[in-house]
Amino acid sequence: MNTTTPSPSPSTASPQAPTCLPAVGDVLAIVAGPRDGAAYVASRLAGREGGSVTGCATSPAFLGGRAFRADATVAALLEVAPSAQRREDLHIGGAGDAFVRLAISAGARGPQWAVMGNDTAHTLAMLSAWHDLIVVQRPTDPHADPLDGLGILLMGTGLPCLVLPAICAPSGVFDRVVLAWDGSRPAIRAIRAALPLVAAAQDVLLLDGCAPRDGNADAPGFEPMAFLARQGIEATRRRVHASPAEAGATILKKAHQFKADLLVMGAYGHTPLREKLFGGATRHVLTHGDIATLLYH
Structure with missing residues (x-):
């Protein structure tokens, strides 16, 4: 897959000063347009310590769940081939060119542009291998069902996914972070993946809904508070009690009470591809959440 980048003008190619924020690495922005909130946030995050960013253009139908309907398959046959669309986008004034310029101005290095075609699984597999x-x-369409598109991103790439609300003030820094902890492997992976974002926060709250560990377990368990302390992160632990059916609503309620601008949690789901069955908490947060959420399956 060719992700050729046009040469930026000298005025936009000036090197960016390094930041003191923890490096995030190489970031993949899934965008419907070159100036989406995701494009800016991804570029700012990648700009920490010289990371790269790739913008991957997709249709609003993908993120809104409409790309999986039968009529969408017919419409897809009429679309321009991704390679041709990418070449057109990278011309001066095109969507790819606009993304590259925005990314450079936000501090990212070597920004690139890709176009997602009909074979979303292949495109995402190739891109996720090096991001x-x-x-x-999230789509702004109030009638959109984002679970299908987000499900593919969460479960088909193996990468943590930062889901921004439909309406937000794009920023690369989150000041008040809530970590949803239930002792599961997805929760462990989510907390570890979110470390660069958590380390830059001013206030961190751990919502602990984990059952007490068996003292006779044959292997040590992950202790989130100890892990955060080793990274120099001060956090407050707060016990929460909720049934599985109420977990998602409880997490969002506590996050709002804390005035969080980022929620970190594990994601649950099962295949088949078009019928992702998210766990109750994940589904509730993806459906009703209005704050940025980092999820890891």
């Missing part, structure tokens, strides 16, 4: 984080913004 560390996905950033995507």
Whole structure:
């Protein structure tokens, strides 16, 4: 897959001063347009310590779940081939050119542009192999069902996914972070993946809904508070009690009470591809959440 980048003008190619924020790595922005909130946030995150960013253009139908309907398959046959669309986008004034210029101005190095065609699985597999984080913004269409598109990103790439709310003030820094902890492997992976974002926060709250560990377990368990302390991160632990059916609503309620601008949690789901069955908490947060959420399956 060719992701050729046009040469930026000298005025936009000036090197960016390094930041003191923890490096995030190489970031993949899934965007419907070159100036989406996801494009800016991904570029700012990648700009920490010289990371790269790739913008991957997709249709609003993908993120809104409409790309999986039968009529969408017919419409897809009429679309311009991704390679031709990419070449057109990278011309001066095109969507790819606009993304590259925005990314450079935000501090990212070597920004690139890709176009997602009909074979989304192949495109995402190739891109996710060399990126560390996905950033995507929820669709603004109130009738959209984002679970299908987000499900592919979460479960088909193996990468943590930062999901921005439909309406947000794009920023590469989150000041108040809530970590949802239930002792599961997805929760562990989510907390570890979010470390560069958590380390830059001013206030961190751990919502602990984990059952007490068996003292006779044959292997040590992950202790989130100890892990955060080793990274020099001060956090507050707060116990929460909720049934599985109420977990998602409880997490969002506590996050709002804390005035969080980022929620970190594990994601649950099962295949088949078009019928992702998210766990109750994940589904509730993806459906009703209005704050940025980092999820890891």
